[in-house]
Amino acid sequence: MTTKEVLAQGGIEKIGLVGSFLKLTLPNGEKKILEKDIPEHTAGIEFILNTLVSPEYGAIKSLDEINAVGHRMVHGGERFSESVLLNKEVLDAFIACNDLAPLHNPANLKGVNAVSAILPNVPQVGVFDTAFHQTMPDYAYMYAIPYELYEKYGVRRYGFHGTSHRYVSQRVCEFLGxxxxxxxxxxxxxxxxxxxxxxxxxxxxxxxxxxxxxxxxxxxxxxxxxxxxxxxxxxxxxxxxxxxxxxxxxxxxxxxxxxxxxxxxxxxxxxxxxxxxxxxxxxxxxxxxxxxxxxxxxxxxxxxxxxxxxxxxxxxxxxxxxxxxxxxxxxxxxxxxxxxxxxxxxxxxxxxxxxxxxxxxxxxxxxxxxxxxxxxxxx
Ligand SMILES: Nc1ncnc2c1ncn2[C@@H]1O[C@H](COP(=O)(O)OP(=O)(O)O)[C@@H](O)[C@H]1O
Ligand SMILES: CC(=O)OP(=O)(O)O
Ligand SMILES: [Mg+2]
The missing domain is CATH 3.30.420.40 (ATPase, nucleotide binding domain)
Structure with missing residues (x-):
């Protein structure tokens, strides 16, 4: 992180479907498709970590080199206005937001659990899509519907892609000086x-x-x-x-x-x-x-x-x-x-x-x- 060097970059597609694969970009820019039957997320994380240490594609020599794992977590509700160290209490609060992002949150949690299973002693951090938007004023985030729906279910506007909006808004100022x-x-x-x-x-x-x-x-x-x-x-x-x-x-x-x-x-x-x-x-x-x-x-x-x-x-x-x-x-x-x-x-x-x-x-x-x-x- 001192040099912010990217050692490897990639992602798995079609988890649980026929033809799943890991798409990988090596430090020299070369792209590889590694086909592999990946039935669920834990197997996917395992395959990524094995690939990272494999002699052929190896970006690192041993899993011991991994000091921490950061996760994109989509819906943090009103609880998270910044990134946090993941522990049981934080994950329970995150799970409570599942209903608000049924496509994203359960998948995020699978990633966390998979890493916990393979690297039990490595700290993990959650970075929420919603966090950057928590500074919105109430008149911008409320819907004009009965107020108790906000109190009962948290029905309000949260916003997403916050990690991206935060990055580009800071970066453009650096870029322009x-x-x-x-x-x-x-x-x-x-x-x-x-x-x-x-x-x-x-x-x-x-x-x-x-x-x-x-x-x-x-x-x-x-x-x-x-x-x-x-x-x-x-x-x-x-x-x-x-x-x-x-x-x-x-x-x-x-x-x-x-x-x-x-x-x-x-x-x-x-x-x-x-x-x-x-x-x-x-x-x-x-x-x-x-x-x-x-x-x-x-x-x-x-x-x-x-x-x-x-x-x-x-x-x-x-x-x-x-x-x-x-x-x-x-x-x-x-x-x-x-x-x-x-x-x-x-x-x-x-x-x-x-x-x-x-x-x-x-x-x-x-x-x-x-x-x-x-x-x-x-x-
Ligand atoms: N060279 C390009 N010209 C025009 N559109 C592009 C180009 N590269 C990517 N896109 C478009 O960007 C979209 C995907 O954006 P991306 O930020 O990768 O999406 P997400 O992260 O939300 O999955 C697609 O509609 C794709 O067609
Ligand atoms: C939250 C969201 O819309 O994310 P994506 O654009 O990655 O689907
Ligand atoms: Mg995206």
Whole structure:
């Protein structure tokens, strides 16, 4: 961690399915796919650790070299406003949030348990997606529904991708050589899931995701904002129960649902280039929603100094950035189309005479997790 050197990077896909594999990037940049039957998460963690120490791919010589393990944990509710050392009491509080993120939290816990089983004496740290957003004021995080639903079940807006919003908002200030104090920043994390945050003096004051990662932007397969009246209407017309409507809005909507083509923005771009009208519509909706949130957050912040793009789409797709910023000249946003051609690297993409600085900052949630873990270890 002194040099922040990446020794190995990778992830397992298709756990419990046919054709599961570990995708690995070696320090020299070489990519490998290691196919392996991985029925559940503990076997997956075991395979990762064995790969780390194997002579062929070995990044380390022995598991004894691992001083700590940091985990991305998605929903920490109101309990966690910063990263914490994991112990039984903390994990019980985390499990209590399972209902709020049924897709993410149980999987996170499996990762923790697997590491505990294999490396019982190594400290583990939890880094929560929701933590950075805990500074939102109540009038931004409350829903206008009966107050007792907040008291009984914690129904409120929490926000997600907080580790990414925290990293890029700090990093952009380092990159530009400015102090976060006094700065108004809008961070656009646009990946498979997408969210936007408004950040004042380094603190989050609003973010587009809510109780769950469904609110806000149009995403790959998620609808984002939708009239709750439309939700109950569809449930009645289509005879859907809670699970049915949740699947429809989380997995079959967004650009996939509108275009019928794909949830992947590269494939959507290809369909747009081929003139597919539904793909063109889906793309316009996707960009328009981002623009609306930028306008809203400029108002919430009382102005904006920096707008930045991150995430798979935000880092790579130039026309997303230019379409989103088009027409925002009135608020001092002027993109330089030549500079905007950048892909996956830190850059300023606004014109020299743009009042607002627009930037691309590739996110690095892993570095944030490692840094938090080290800081807690050193405490
Ligand atoms: N070179 C690229 N050009 C356009 N879109 C890209 C590019 N690379 C990745 N993407 C898009 O980024 C999205 C995935 O973003 P990512 O941040 O990896 O998602 P997540 O972490 O939420 O799974 C996909 O829609 C993908 O098509
Ligand atoms: C919380 C969330 O939406 O995460 P992801 O974008 O990784 O699905
Ligand atoms: Mg991501």
């Amino acid at each position: 400015v102090d976060p104090k006094g700065k108004k920043i809008i961070t656009c994390h646009i990946g498979n899931g997408g969210s936007i945050s408004a950040i004042k003096d380094g603190k989050c004051i609003d973010t587009s995701m809510g109780l769950t990662p469904l609110e806000g932007l149009v995403m790959g397969t998620r609808s984002g904002d939708i009239d709750a009246g439309a939700v109950t209407f569809i449930m009645e017309k289509e005879g859907l129960n809670a699970t049915g409507i949740s699947n429809l809005l989380n997995k079959k909507s967004g650009v996939l649902g509108v275009s019928g083509v794909s949830s992947d923005m590269r494939e959507l771009e290809a369909a747009v280039a081929a003139g597919n009208p539904k793909a063109i519509l889906a793309e316009k909706m996707y960009f328009y929603r981002i623009k609306k949130y930028i306008g809203a957050y400029a108002a919430a912040l009382g102005g904006v100094d920096i707008i930045l793009f991150t995430g798979g789409v935000g880092e790579n797709q130039a026309n997303c950035r230019s379409e989103v910023c088009e027409g925002l000249e009135f608020m001092g946003v002027k993109i330089d189309l030549e500079k905007n051609k950048v892909r996956g690297e830190e850059a300023i993409i606004s014109a020299d005479d743009s009042k607002v600085t627009v930037a691309v900052i590739p996110t690095d949630e892993e570095l944030m997790i490692a840094s938090d873990t080290l800081a807690i270890l050193n405490k």
